[in-house]
Every structure is written in structure tokens, then in C-alpha cells.
Amino acid sequence: MLQFKIAATHIRSRLRQTIVSTLGVALGVGFSIAMAALMEGSQRDFVDTLINAIPHVEIQDEKRVATVQPASRVYDATAIHGLRPLEDLRGIRNPTEALVSLREWVPGNMAQSLSGQAVLRYSGQDLGVTIVGVVPDRQLQVSQIAEDMRQGRFLDLASTANGLVIGDTAANRLGAALGDMITLTSAAGLSKRFKVVGLFHTGVTASDEGLAYAPLKATQILLEKPNIINRITIRLATIDDANDVAARAERQLGYKAVSWIEANEGLMEAFTIRNIIMYTVVGAILLVAGFGIFNIISTIVHEKARDIAILKSLGFRETDMQMIFAIEGLVIGLFGAVAGSALGYALSRYMATIEFEYSVGAEVTQMPIFISPIHYLIAAALALLSSGIAGYLPARRAAQLNPVDIIRGAT
Amino acid sequence: MLGSSPDAPLLETRNLTRILPGVVPVTLVEDVNLQIGRSEFVAITGPSGSGKSSLLYLLGLLDRPTRGEVLINGHPTHARSRVELADLRLEQIGFVFQFHFLLPEFTALENVMVPMQKLARLSKRDQKQRATDLLANFGLGDLLNRRPAQLSGGQRQRVAVARALANAPPLILADEPTGSLDSHATEQVFQTLKDIVSTKDTTIISVTHDMDIATRMHRRIHLVDGRIDYDRSQTDPVPA
Numbered sequence: 001m002l003q004f005k006i007a008a009t010h011i012r013s014r015l016r017q018t019i020v021s022t023l024g025v026a027l028g029v030g031f032s033i034a035m036a037a038l039m040e041g042s043q044r045d046f047v048d049t050l051i052n053a054i055p056h057v058e059i060q061d062e063k064r065v066a067t068v069q070p071a072s073r074v075y076d077a078t079a080i081h082g083l084r085p086l087e088d089l090r091g092i093r094n095p096t097e098a099l100v101s102l103r104e105w106v107p108g109n110m111a112q113s114l115s116g117q118a119v120l121r122y123s124g125q126d127l128g129v130t131i132v133g134v135v136p137d138r139q140l141q142v143s144q145i146a147e148d149m150r151q152g153r154f155l156d157l158a159s160t161a162n163g164l165v166i167g168d169t170a171a172n173r174l175g176a177a178l179g180d181m182i183t184l185t186s187a188a189g190l191s192k193r194f195k196v197v198g199l200f201h202t203g204v205t206a207s208d209e210g211l212a213y214a215p216l217k218a219t220q221i222l223l224e225k226p227n228i229i230n231r232i233t234i235r236l237a238t239i240d241d242a243n244d245v246a247a248r249a250e251r252q253l254g255y256k257a258v259s260w261i262e263a264n265e266g267l268m269e270a271f272t273i274r275n276i277i278m279y280t281v282v283g284a285i286l287l288v289a290g291f292g293i294f295n296i297i298s299t300i301v302h303e304k305a306r307d308i309a310i311l312k313s314l315g316f317r318e319t320d321m322q323m324i325f326a327i328e329g330l331v332i333g334l335f336g337a338v339a340g341s342a343l344g345y346a347l348s349r350y351m352a353t354i355e356f357e358y359s360v361g362a363e364v365t366q367m368p369i370f371i372s373p374i375h376y377l378i379a380a381a382l383a384l385l386s387s388g389i390a391g392y393l394p395a396r397r398a399a400q401l402n403p404v405d406i407i408r409g410a411t
Numbered sequence: 412m413l414g415s416s417p418d419a420p421l422l423e424t425r426n427l428t429r430i431l432p433g434v435v436p437v438t439l440v441e442d443v444n445l446q447i448g449r450s451e452f453v454a455i456t457g458p459s460g461s462g463k464s465s466l467l468y469l470l471g472l473l474d475r476p477t478r479g480e481v482l483i484n485g486h487p488t489h490a491r492s493r494v495e496l497a498d499l500r501l502e503q504i505g506f507v508f509q510f511h512f513l514l515p516e517f518t519a520l521e522n523v524m525v526p527m528q529k530l531a532r533l534s535k536r537d538q539k540q541r542a543t544d545l546l547a548n549f550g551l552g553d554l555l556n557r558r559p560a561q562l563s564g565g566q567r568q569r570v571a572v573a574r575a576l577a578n579a580p581p582l583i584l585a586d587e588p589t590g591s592l593d594s595h596a597t598e599q600v601f602q603t604l605k606d607i608v609s610t611k612d613t614t615i616i617s618v619t620h621d622m623d624i625a626t627r628m629h630r631r632i633h634l635v636d637g638r639i640d641y642d643r644s645q646t647d648p649v650p651a
């Protein structure tokens with residue numbers, strides 16, 4: 001098309017500056033893409049680690065609103081005083097039924113548990129812990145505990161009626177070792193002897209020191225809560241479903257169901273803010289690149305005023321003029337976006353190979369890089385947008401130039 | 412676009428006036444009344460600064476009058492949009508300026524093809540053929556692929572005339588087309604214009620400083636201070 005041909009001659013007449021501003025766009029796009037890959041990579045890395053350590057959805061024995069008291073249900077009063085409220089028995093009731101109904105639709109694994117407070121006692125030492133009564137094989141399907149085992153096997157809880165798995169820190173504090181018998185005492189004063197069948201190390205001190213796993217039945221007896229559980233932990237095939245699954249489970253069972261996203265709301269907010277900052281920076285970089293384009297197109301408009309007058313006298317419309325210069329801006333943007341995408345990809349690939357150690361002797365780590373087409377689309381779209389605007393403004397001015405003024409000036 | 416009605420002149424002006432606004436308004440053209448028909452060969456003469464170029468810009472719809480109007484084929488143009496005026500220029504009017512005003516990066520052939528490409532009425536091949544023929548007619552058949560910078564002044568001006576003819580407009584406006592040429596080139600360009608009038612049913616209105624040239628044209632409009640001093644037909648021009 002003629003407009004393209006004319007635009008091409010303009011670009012050729014200012015080839016060096018055009019290349020420079022194309023490089024400006026390319027650098028902007030390239031670094032934006034590399035930055036996005038690193039940001040998203042680190043975010044995913046972090047979330048993955050987090051996600052492996054925590055339940056995707058946790059159904060708790062609480063309700064989001066206090067249970068309606070029988071008196072309020074019977075009497076249509078605004079407020080009721082002087083009555084002793086019915087005590088809310090904690091725990092998820094009818095756990096078997098709940099689990100069966102969840103299993104019908106939840107896309108993932110789930111495990112029930114009962115946790116409570118207890119004191120470990122061994123050779124005169126006391127240590128308060130949270131005791132979690134689990135169904136061992138089910139628990140393994142929803143947690144990473146198997147990978148954290150240092151001695152013994154988690155599944156030995158299934159074969160030992162009064163088996164106990166504790167953290168290595170706790171074992172050290174008590175001076176207990178694998179195979180030792182430890183006494184557990186509940187808050188109500190009930191005592192029971194357990195055999196240490198495994199030691200774990202998660203790296204999280206609170207767990208390594210204050211968490212103990214025992215078979216569900218034994219725990220229910222110790223805590224005097226027969227046939228009661230207070231947690232259902234769900235591990236999903238796809239973590240993005242967590243909010244939906246939690247909402248549906250909560251509607252179905254009436255108990256509070258918390259997704260990992262809700263549980264880490266603050267963290268997710270921080271990521272959102274980080275992304276906003278990132279895209280602001282990307283926008284700023286491309287704005288600067290846009291100034292470069294604006295500059296070169298303005299120069300061309302100035303230099304080619306004569307061409308504009310000629311074309312107008314020949315019968316070209318203002319929109320034709322606009323198109324010529326807008327094409328020039330978009331061409332710069334397009335080439336910049338393409339070159340920038342290549343640069344961004346190369347940078348991302350390179351960064352992924354850089355190895356470093358957090359501390360001497362620690363595992364060698366690589367930068368977390370996540371390459372996503374969306375980054376390329378966003379960066380390219382922003383580059384085209386900014387180059388389109390940067391070309392459009394001088395193009396509009398070019399279109400409005402009065403040919404008579406230019407022809408007079410030239411003769 | 413504007414179909415010709417049989418009795419209307421090709422070009423007509425009524426009280427055509429152009430005043431540049433400003434603290435001290437400058438009158439460029441004042442109360443010009445003209446009727447110019449088909450196949451006329453009109454010279455516009457007058458002292459420097461008398462408004463010849465300004466009148467030509469108004470006739471060519473590049474500039475808008477302050478008062479009065481320009482009619483083409485009997486149709487008024489003052490109420491037309493910029494887009495419509497651009498389309499009128501494309502089809503009805505060819506311009507030739509004193510300096511060649513060719514696109515410097517395009518070859519002679521490409522320059523002549525530009526208006527045809529914009530009009531897009533001929534196939535690409537026919538456009539090329541027509542441009543080649545036009546240039547060959549003006550003795551430029553060997554220079555089709557030269558850039559303006561590789562052509563002499565007279566050659567460039569003939570390329571510009573060929574371009575003005577590209578869409579076969581009924582009207583060609585020329586502003587001192589020979590003003591920057593030597594006498595040999597002037598004669599060549601003049602002959603080119605003369606041939607067009609006699610063979611192509613085209614009207615040429617040309618501003619000129621060259622009295623020899625002016626007297627050889629069919630009609631002469633003389634301007635003084637933006638007004639018509641005289642408008643006389645030279646029915647018996649000096650033979651070329």
C-alpha cells in the first residue's frame with residue numbers, strides 16, 4: 001500500500017534514529033519480560049513451597065457466625081437476657097457422613113484429624129505439644145510429612161496402636177529416642193503411654209518442637225472425644241480451585257472452610273501489590289520508550305513537511321497523512337516488541353542458569369524463572385499502545401498542517 | 412465526483428476574496444470574478460506580490476476564501492468538507508509548482524503513479540503503463556527509474572506535469588512552472604503544456620513571469636494588488 005511505502009521512505013531517511021528508538025522499545029520490552037519472569041517465578045516458587053506445607057482447604061470445627069441460641073429460635077425477640085447459652089460442643093459431628101458426602105465431589109484427597117493439647121513426659125522432663133490424631137495413610141495423602149521423616153516411618157503409626165511421631169527438637173529436649181515409651185497427659189488429666197515410632201524435621205521450629213502425631217483412635221481416647229474430629233484437611237489436584245471448593249464445602253457442611261488463599265490473604269495481597277508495582281515500572285519504561293518514538297516521528301514530520309504538502313495538494317486526505325505517521329510509530333513499536341520479546345526470552349533463559357548459594361555449604365539454587373506468554377503479550381501490547389500514541393500525536397499534527405503555508409515557505 | 416453540466420463553466424469564481432486575519436489584515440485576493448471553460452490555456456500575470464499564487468491556491472481548493480466562492484462545473488465548493496475537497500483535488504485538479512515538489516525518495520515513474528494509486532481506479536499494471544506513457548510523451552522514457560535528484564530542472568518539471576496529469580483531471584494549475592528553468596527547458600515545458608491543452612481536453616491555468624510565454628497563451632488575466640486588472644483573450648496568440 002502507498003501509505004506503507006511512503007512510511008518506509010521516511011523511516012529509511014532517518015534510519016539511525018529509528019533504529020535507536022526501536023532499540024529503546026526493545027530494551028523496555030525485554031527487561032519488562034525478564035523482570036516479569038523473575039517476579040512470577042519467585043512468586044510461584046514461594047507459593048509452591050507454601051502450598052506443599054499447608055492444606056489447600058481446611059475445614060474447621062467452627063462456624064463463621066455464632067450458633068443461634070434455642071431461645072432466639074423460639075421467641076421473636078430483639079434481645080434475650082438472663083439465660084445461660086447452650087454450650088456449643090466443639091468438633092465436627094458425624095465425621096464419617098461428612099467425609100462421604102465430600103468425597104463425592106471434591107477433586108482431591110482429604111484426611112480427618114483431631115487435635116488438642118497434651119503434655120509429653122519422659123524421664124522427668126515435660127513438654128507441652130499439640131497432639132494431632134490422624135489416619136496415617138490418609139494423612140500422607142494431604143501432607144508432606146513423609147518427606148520430613150528423619151527416623152522411623154510415619155506409616156508405623158498405623159501398625160502401632162499407641163504409636164507416636166514427634167519432631168526431632170522435641171525428642172532432643174526430652175532426651176527420648178526412637179522406640180522409647182513416652183507418657184502423654186491430656187488437659188483433663190488423663191494419661192496414656194505412647195511408643196515413639198518416628199522422628200521428623202520440617203525446619204519450622206514450632207512444629208519440630210510442639211507437634212506430635214498419634215493414631216486418631218488413641219487420640220480420641222486420650223482427649224476423651226470418641227468419634228469426634230475437628231479438622232478435615234483437603235489437598236487438591238489444582239490449587240486454583242481452592243476458593244470454590246472451600247465455599248461449597250462450607251455451604252454443604254455449615255462449618256468454616258478456609259482455602260489456602262484465604263488463609264494467606266495478607267501474603268496474596270502483598271503479591272498483588274508487588275505485581276502492581278512491577279507493571280507500573282513496565283509502564284514507565286515503555287512510556288520513556290514512547291517519548292523516543294514521539295521524538296523521532298516529530299522530527300520526521302518536521303522534515304517531511306514538504307511531502308505532506310505535496311500529498312495534500314495531490315488529493316490525499318488528512319486520515320491518509322495520519323495513517324502514514326501512525327504506521328511509522330507502530331512499525332517502531334512492532335519491531336521493538338518483537339526484538340524485545342527475543343531479548344526478554346534470552347534474558348530469562350540466561351537468568352535461569354545463574355547459580356548461587358544462600359550460604360556456604362547450602363544447596364546450590366537457581367533463580368526462579370517462570371516464562372509465560374502472558375508477559376510477552378502484555379509487554380508487546382503496552383509497547384504497541386505507547387508507540388501508537390507516540391506516533392498518533394505527531395501524525396495528527398502532520399495531518400493538520402496547512403499545505404499552503406508549506407508551499408509558500410518552500411518557494 | 413462533480414458531474415459536468417453542459418452549460419456550466421469548468422471553473423467559476425464569484426467575488427472571490429481572501430484576507431489573512433491578523434492585527435493588520437492582509438488582503439491577498441479581492442473580488443475576483445472569473446469564468447474559465449474547458450481546454451483553455453490561461454496565463455495569470457502580475458507584479459510580484461500581486462496575489463497570483465494566492466489566487467491559484469484558492470482555485471485549487473488548497474485554501475479557503477474569506478468571501479465569495481469557487482464553483483467547479485457549476486457546483487459550489489465552499490460548504491464542502493476537507494475530505495470532499497481532497498477528493499475533488501484528486502480527481503479534478505492537477506498542480507505544478509515552481510519548484511518541482513516531487514517525492515525525493517520515489518523514482519520518476521513512482522511519483523507519477525502516486526495519484527493513481529490513491530485514486531485506485533486502474534489496476535497496478537495499467538497505472539504503470541499509463542505513467543510510462545505519460546513520461547515517454549514528455550521525452551522522459553529513458554529516465555523512468557531516476558530519482559528527482561538525478562534529473563535536470565526541466566526534466567523534473569516535466570515529471571511534475573506528468574504527475575499532474577496522472578488522473579486525467581480537467582484542470583491543471585501551475586505556479587510559475589518555468590520560473591526556475593533556463594530558456595531551453597522553459598521552451599520544452601511550455602510545449603508540453605501546450606500539447607496537453609490541444610490534445611487532452613484539459614484546461615491549464617498557469618502563473619508566469621515570462622512575458623514571452625504569457626503572450627503565447629490563449630488568455631491572460633493580469634492581477635494588481637489582488638484584483639483583476641484586465642482579463643483578455645488572446646485569440647490570435649503569437650504562433651509557437
Ligand SMILES: Nc1ncnc2c1ncn2[C@@H]1O[C@H](COP(=O)(O)OP(=O)(O)O)[C@@H](O)[C@H]1O
Nearest residue numbers: 408431437439458459460461462463464465466
Ligand atoms: N502568510 C502571509 N503573511 C503575510 N503576508 C503574506 C502571507 N502570504 C502572502 N502574503 C503576502 O500576500 C501577497 C500576495 O502573495 P502571493 O499570492 O504569493 O503573490 P504572488 O504569487 O503574486 O507573488 C504578497 O504581498 C505576500 O507578501
Ligand SMILES: [Mg+2]
Nearest residue numbers: 463464465586
Ligand atoms: Mg507566487
